[in-house]
Amino acid sequence: MWRNIASNALTFLVVVVFLFGGALIWAQNEYSASGPLDAPICLQVARGSNFNRVSQDLEEQGAISSGMIFRLGADYTEKAGQLKAGAYLVPERASMTEITDIVTKGGASTCGTEVVYRIGVNSALVQVRELDPAVGRYTEVLEFNPAEPAPTEYAAFRDDMSTRFRVSLAEGVTSWQVVQELGQVDVLDGEVANLPVEGSLAPDSYEVTKGDGRGALIERMQMAQQVILDNAWENRAEGLPYESKNEALTMASIVEKETGNAEERFLVASVFVNRLERGMRLQTDPTVIYGITNGQGVLGRGIRQSELRAETPYNTYVIAGLPPTPIANPGRAAIEAALNPAASDFIYFVAKTLNPADGHNFAATLDEHNSNVAAYRKLEAARPNQ
Template sequence: MWRNIASNAMTFLVVIVFLLGGVLIWAQKEYQSVGPLEQPICLQVQRGSNFNRVSSDLEDKGAIRSGVLFRLGADYADKTALLKAGSYLVPEGATMPEITDIITRGGASTCGTEVVYRIGVTSAQVEVRELDPAAGRYAEVLEFDPAEPAPAEYAAYRDDVGTRFRVALAEGVTSWQVVTELGQVDILDGDIAERPAEGSLAPESYEVSRGDTRQSVIDRMQAAQQVILAEAWSNRAPGLPYASPEEALTMASIVEKETGGADERPLVASVFVNRMERGMRLQTDPTVIYGITGGEGVLGRGIRQSELRRETPYNTYVIEGLPPTPIANPGRLAIQAALNPADSDYVYFVARTLDPADGHLFAATLDEHNANVAAYRRLEAERANQ
C-alpha cells in the first residue's frame, strides 16, 4: 500500500513539475511576444506612481494582456524601482520588456505636451505643442512672445507633470540674446554669472527641466560647442589661415551671418579664406554691424558711410584679417565650412535676388562681380518702380 501511495505521490509531483514548467514557458513566451496595441499611445506616469498603477493603466489602454505578468517580469529584471515619471510614447505592438525599458530608462519624455522656448536671431517665442501618437507628429496648440504676458492657458500646460521642456537656439544668435531670453524662461531658476564669450554656445535644442538653473543650461551649451569645435578642428583641411580654433570659430560666425543656406556655407567660407590668403580685407557687413551693436539687438537700419569708414576692431572694411572675437554663435555646419571650405577661386559674392533665400552669385574676378552687382541693382530698381 505504502508503495502505491509513494508511487502516486511521485506521479503527482511529476505532473505538477510539468505543469509549472509549462506555465513558465507560456509566461515567458507571453512576456516576450508582440503586444496587443494596434496604435501608439501616450502613457502618462505620474510622480509617486508605482508599477501596480502603471500596469493597470497599460492594461486599461490595451497595451498589455496581463498586468500581473508585466509586474512579475519587471520585478524579475530588477526594474520595478527604476520607474520614471513622464510622458512616454508606447509604439504599436510593443512587447512587455520594451514597455518596461521605455518607462524605466529615464531621460526625456517622448510624447504628450512639449513647451519649446525658441531663441531666434530677430525674435523669440514660446511654442506649446502636443504629439498625436497615431500620426507621430506634433501639433502646435499655443504660441506667444515671451516678452508679452503669457496667455492664461499656458500655465496649465506648463504645470502639468507630463509636460516636457526644450530651449532651442537658432544659428547666429548672439550671447547677449541667449542670456536675455533665458531670463524669460519661467521654469528655470537663478542668474547667469556673466555673459558667455561670443561664439561659445552651440545652437542646438536642449532638453530642460523645471528648476534647472540658467547657468547650468549655459554650461551645457558651452560644453556642446567645445566638442563640436574640437572635432572640426581635428578634421580641418590643411593650410588654412587660422592660428587657433578660436580664429576658426570667428570665421565660422562670419559665414553664419552671411548665409543661411547649408549648401552655400563652404563657398562663402572659401571666399573669405581666399581673401585672407591674398592679403585682401574681408569687407563683410555683419562684422561692422556687430561693432555697432555689440551683439545687443538688431541694428534695424542700413550701415552709414561714416560707420564703414570708421576704424573699429570689427570694421573689416578697414582692419586687416579677422575681428578679435566671433560676432555670433555659429552652428555645426558653419564651423565645419570654416574648417573645410570649398575648393574655389572665388573672392566676391552678392545676393542672387532680393530674396535672401535664393542665395548668392559668386565671382573670381572684379569684372564678373561688377556684372553680378549690376544685375542685383536692376532688381532693386525694378522693385522701387513697382
C-alpha cells in the first residue's frame, strides 16, 4: 500500500512540476508577446506610485492582458523597484517587457501635457502643449508672454500633478537674458547668486520639476556647455589661431550671432579664422552691439557711425583679434564650426537678400565682395516703404 501511495505521490509531483513549468513558459511568452493595444496611449505614473497601481491602470486602458503577469515579470527581471514617475507614450502592440522598460528607464517624459518656458534672443514665451498619442504630435493649448499677466487657464495646467515642465534656451541668448527670464519661471525657486560667465550656458531644452532651484538649473547648463566645449576642443582641427578654449568659445559666439543658417556656420567660421590668420580685423557688427548693450537685451536700432569708431574692447572694427569674452551663449553646432571651420579662402561675406534666413554671399577678394555688397544695396533701395 505504501508503495502505491509513494508512486501516486511521485506521479502527482511530476504532474505539478510539469504544469508549473508549462505555466512558467506560458507566462514568459505572455510577458514578451505583443500587447493588445491597437492605438498608442499616454500612461501617467504619479510620484510614489508602484507596479500594482500601474498594472491596474494599464489593464483599464487595455494595454496588457494580465496585471499579475506584468507585476511578476517586473519582479522576476528585478525592475519592480525601478519605477520612475512621469508621463510615458506606450506604443500600439507594446509588450509587457517593453512597457516595463519604458516606465523604469527614467529620463524625460514622452507624452501628456507640458509647459515650456522658451527663452529667445528677442523675446520669451510660455507655451502649454499636449501630445496627442494617436498622431505623436504636440498641439498648442495656450501661449503667452511671461512678462504679462498669465491667462487664468494657466494655473490649472501648472498645478496639475501630471504636468511636466521644460526650460528651453535658444542659441545666441546672453547670460543676462537667461537670468532675467528664469526669474519669470514661476515653478522654480531661489535666486541666481552671480551672473554666469558669458558663453558658459548650453542652449538646449531642460526638463525641470516644481521647486527646482534656479541656481541648480544654471549649474546644469554650465556643466552641459563644458562637456560640449571639451569634446569639441579635443577633436579640433590643427593650426587654429586660438590660444585657449575661451577664445574658441568667443569665436563660436560670433559665428552664432552672425548666422542662423545651420548650413553656413562652418563657412562663416572659416571667414573669421582666415581673417585672424591674415592679421585682419574681424569687423563684425554683433561684437559692437554687445559692447553697447553688455548683453542686456536687444539694441533695437542701427549702429551709429560714432559707435563703429569708438575704441572699446568689443569693437572689432577697431581692435585686432578677438574680443575679451564671448558675446552670447553659442550652441553645439556653432562651437563645432569654430573648432572645425570649412576649408576656404573667403575673407568677406554679405547677406544675399533682405531675409536673413537666405544666407550670405562669400568672397575671397575685395572686388568680389564689393560686387556682392552692390547687389545687396540694390535690394535695400528697392525695398517697399523706404
